[in-house]
Amino acid sequence: MNPAFARQNIQNEPTSKRLRFGYEAKSTERPSVQTARAEFLKLILDFRPAAILDLFTSCYPPFVKLLEGSETPIATISEAVEASIPEEAYVLRQPKFIREAALKKLIPHAIDLKKSEGGINLRHALENWASEYHLLEEWLLDDALVFLRTFEVADDKPMALSLLPDWHFLFNLLWRTWQNAAHERNFCALRGLFQSNVVVEERDAFTFKFKYEALEFEVSGPFSKSLSDFRQEIDRKFNALRGPTVRGARKHLNYRLRKYLARLSDVAKDLNLAPPPGWRKTEVYLAWLIEYQIPDCKTYRQIAREVNRDEKTVRKGIQRAASHIGLALRSAKADRHLGRPKGAKDKGPRRRVESIKRKLRGNGS
Helix, strand or coil, X not given: CXXXXXXXXXXXXXXXXXXXXXXXXXXXCCHHHHHHHHHHHHHXXXXXXXXHHHHHHHHHHHHHHHHHCCHHHHHHHHHXXXXXXXXXXXXXXXXXXXXXXXXXXXXXXXXXXXHCHHHHHHHHHHHHHHHHCCCCCHHHHHHHHHHHHHHXXXXXXHHHHHXXXXXXXXXXXXXXXXXXXXXXXXXXXXXXXXHHHHHHHHCCCCEEEEEXXXXXXXXXXXXXXXXXXXXXXXXXXXXXXXXXXXXXXHHHHHHHHHHHHHHHHHHHHHCCEECCCCCCCHHHHHHHHHHHHCCCCCCHXXXXXXXXXXXXXXXXXXXXXXXXXXXXXXXXXXXXXXXXXXXXXXCCCCHHHHHHHHHHHHHHC
8 A cells, every 4th residue: 555545545534443342351461462563563554664674684684594593493394284284285285385384382372482593683673673673562573473484385395486686576575575464463352252152162151042022032241242233233233123013122121231231240250351542543543653753753643633633542542542552652851852853043023922912901901
C-alpha cells in the first residue's frame, strides 16, 4: 500500500476495526494481544516500509553467515524433521518446508541467538536495528527473525537477488515476507483461542442453547466474538424464527441468557478468563502509535493536528495501544525541543492579545 494513501485512510477513518475476541486466558500471549500485534506489523508495512528494508540490509548478511557456520546441525535437524513426517504428506516433505522447519528448530527465538558466536553477531544486528526504530521488545525481535527465516526459504529469493541492483522485485518479495510474520501472529492467536475453547467446552459453557415451544437454536458463546456481537447474533436468530410473535418467548429468552451469562461468569472466574478491551478504533490507535514510535517520529501534538483530534485523545489512544501489545514507548525528551524556542519574540503583535487588550479598554471606559 502507498504510505501516503494509508495515512490519508487513517486520517479519514472511514471504517473502524475492533478486537473480535471474547473471553480468553489472562496472559501476554492471549489471542487479542496476538491479533493486535499482527495488525501492528501490517501497519508498519504501510506507514514505515523503510524500517523493513533496513532490517533486511542490516541483518540478513549476519543471518547468512550464521547459516553458513551451522550447515552440519541444520543437516542433522533436517534429517530428523524429514523422518518425522509421514510418507503420504508429500507436500511437507518438500525440501523447502523441511529446511524451513529445521531453521525454526535451530533458532526458534531471538533470545536463542546468544548461545553461539554467529548468533551473537546476528543478535547485535537485530538489537541495533530495533534500537534505531524503538522496537526493542523481544516479541518484535522474534518477528524480525521470522522475517529472515521466511526470506531464506522463499522460492523467489534467487531471482530477487540476481536482479540487483534493480530493487523492484526484491521490494515486493520483502513485503510479502514481512506479511508472513504478521500471519504467524494471527496463527498464534487462533491456536490460543482453540486451546481456551476446548477447556470451556469441557465445562459445558461454550454454547448458548435456547428452546421454547417450537423455537430452538444454538449460538456459540462470546469466545471468538465480543459479548455485544454474541448478543446481536442471538437477537438475529430469535427474530429469524419470528420469536417476537410468540407470547412469552422474549421473557424466556432473557431468563435463559441471564442464566447462561451467570454460568459463563463462574466458568471464566474458575479458568482465569477475562474479556479483552473492545476498542472500536484499534487500527487507528495502532497507526497513531507507529507515527509516534517509529522514525521519523511525530509528537502527540503533530499527530493530533493531522487527524483533527485533540492531543489528549491521541495520547491516550497511543498509550492504550502500546500497553496492550506490550511495547515500551520511546522517550519524549527529544520532543521538548520541537516547540517554540524559549525566549523567542514575536515578529508582530499577536491578534489574540491585542483583541483582549481592546476589550479590556472598552470595559474600563
